[in-house]
Amino acid sequence: MENRFIPVNEPNISKSDIDYAYDAVKSGFWSGTSGKYIKEFENKFSKFVGTRFGVSCSNGTVALQLAVRALDIKGGDEVICPAFTNIASILCVVYEGAKPVLVDSRKDTWCMDEERIEERITSKTKAIIPVHIYGHPCKMDKIMKLAERHDLKVIEDAAEAHGAEYKGKRAGSFGDINCFSFYSTKIIQTGEGGMCLTNDPKMAEKLQSLKGLAYGSTNTTRFVHKDLGYNFRLPNISAAIGCAQMLKIDGTIRKRREMADYYSKGLKGVVGLQLPVEMPWAKNVYWVYGIVVDEKRFGMGRDMLMEKLLKRGIDTRPFFTSMSLQPAFHRVGLFEKDRMPVSEWLGRNGLYLPSSSKLTKSQMDYVIRTIKELVV
Structure with missing residues (x-):
């Protein structure tokens, strides 16, 4: 046997990643509440994908949970999900009290079989979560037409598909909210990290609030909470690495x-x-x-x-x-x-x-x- 070991994946770290992270450390802004790199990363990544707004968060799983919550999906509602996916694509629905409804996969692309979605839709269905499996996009035109016909929301799970395209348009730019992961094996890597993308300014504002404990909007009302938010913030140091990753x-x-x-x-x-x-x-x-x-x-x-x-x-x-x-x-x-x-x-x-x-x-x-x- 040859004396070697080839790992299944490795972090893609270069000098720029270290330099950006060091700059964030030196700045004194380490958390997810402040620091220049958070907004910079959100802007750069959303522009890359082709959406107006990006809302960073601590990982891809919570990006999906934020999306479900922001769309007011709750107990008694159903959400169409692929059976072949990472468990996070289902947990986001379960965590918010709704019911995931499974659809089988295509044999060729391994993505959700768009021809099997409609038969799973009921009067309780509120959304579809297509997952772009292993980097190949779902057939989004069919899915978007179904959603429009049945008045459903679409949450794209593009955690594995940074830069993938469907008919020339980037994955993660079709849905009402589109979710990404920046785990250490993904194409863009921040160790842990995620982001929700949307074209709706009100939805972006809601996502920003929910991810940061739904603090009040002014200094005097900071600790007056009108919603039950989460602590799902992405640290400035991680966002700095994300900015460096965007360079390559x-x-x-x-x-x-x-x-x-x-x-x-x-x-x-x-x-x-x-x-x-x-x-x-x-x-x-x-x-x-x-x-x-x-x-x-x-x-x-x-x-x-x-x-x-x-x-x-x-x-x-x-x-x-x-x-x-x-x-x-x-x-x-x-x-x-x-x-x-x-x-x-x-x-x-x-x-x-x-x-x-x-x-x-x-x-x-x-x-x-x-x-x-x-x-x-």
Whole structure:
């Protein structure tokens, strides 16, 4: 075995990130209540995506929760969500007392199947949360038309899709509120962090208030709270790193796409592997490079492949387990009778390979060669 270890992902840190963070530290403004970098990051990222307003927060999960709360979704309401997603896309609905309603995935893009949404809409439905899975956008025109026809709000979960595009328009610019994560493996990384984007000035103001404990608007009324807010602020130091990350976002996306192209060319023709797609109407930013293993054709299952790759120094991660199979939700009476065949199939058979922007061709060659050697 070669003496090497290739992590599944790595933070993309450069000198500018350190310089910006150090400047924020020197300024004395460390928290999320003050400091120049918070507004600067909000402005730069919202402009990049193509929306008018950005409201930063402490992570992507709470960005989604803020969106649900700001849209006044509550107990008795239903929200359409994909079954194949990170659990955060469902928790945001549960935390606010509403009921998530699952929709299965497409087999090609792994995103929510837009053709299955309408059958899940009821008189209680208030919103749809499309999730752009692993960097590939959902088919947003269909979703937006459905929302308009049924008078529903749309909360885009673009946590994994910084810079992805649907028909030339960036993911995270379609919905009423659009949510991003800046976790340390994402395309833009602040360690932890998130943001809500919107074109509605009143909604932006509401989000800003809710994320900061809904303090009063004047000095004398600061501690008079007219709403039940949260402490979901993004620290100025994290925002400073976000500003530095914005300097290289185009290059980071280009590297992710080059990584995917290299893997796809190297793994093309390997029997029993489904590789990620980029539909003609999409720009996929490949937050991660996922593959789906057909055990009978490939010669071994997903779990065994992951184990063998790890023994050879190649780190991987399994795909998300379908929300329909989550014990935590079953315990509270959710999804026990739901069957989501595509999402469950993806969760059993999918994994993603090392996907860092720092990956070298030598490392990818080693991953490709090892997979081919393991084919039975």
